[in-house]
Amino acid sequence: MSSTRKLYELASADTSVRFSPYCWRIKLALAHKNLSYETIPWHFTEKDEVAFSGTGKVPILIDGEAIIHDSQAIAEYLEATYPNGATLFNDPATRALTMLVKNWTELTLHPAIARLVVPNIHAMIAPKDQDYFRRTREAVFGETFEEMAAKHAQYLPAFQAALVPLRATLKTQQFIAGTGPAYADHIVFGALQWAKLTSPVPLLEADDPIALWMAALLAGYGLAP
């Protein structure tokens, strides 16, 4: 079974660099469930290669006969298909709270991070992806990458402010989900790992409780820092 599990994952020009926040969620979720898989590096414009899945975005998980896209759908598939592994959502109330974490991450944290890293991502991705990436992201943010990069210091406070409640939480409990990690941790980790791997400057101090939580998550799953 494990030999047939495959994860399509966003790759940079250097295909060993994988920074997608949504793919990181699923990599941690798979590790949490102790499921092995093979990753398939994928570039933004390789839409034909994933047409079979019905989406042009990753992550896409192939698990035997099942083809699932969208990180939330994949997490729910893993929880339903592998109920005997460690749980991703715990009880129904925690599952509901995980949606708040997802929406906060995607609607507050992701935009704050994007304004700091998107110009640098453009420099990191495969040359064949660069025009597409510039056109689509500049349209979303309403400014050129050059304008965005020039405003880096201006955009930093929104990112720092977004992290305040997370840092306060991690000062008093080990994980977002409590004494052990769960999918809520994976969601937020994905965003901050994306930031870490693509920011032109370090965004967290080494002794920041958030940085320590990220390291503990990776170490707990036996993943490389």
Ligand SMILES: N[C@@H](CCC(=O)N[C@@H](CS)C(=O)NCC(=O)O)C(=O)O
């Ligand atoms: N809602 C999707 C979002 C996935 C997504 O946006 N993936 C990005 C990589 S981080 C992507 O594949 N983008 C392709 C594109 O923009 O063309 C999920 O949760 O999986």
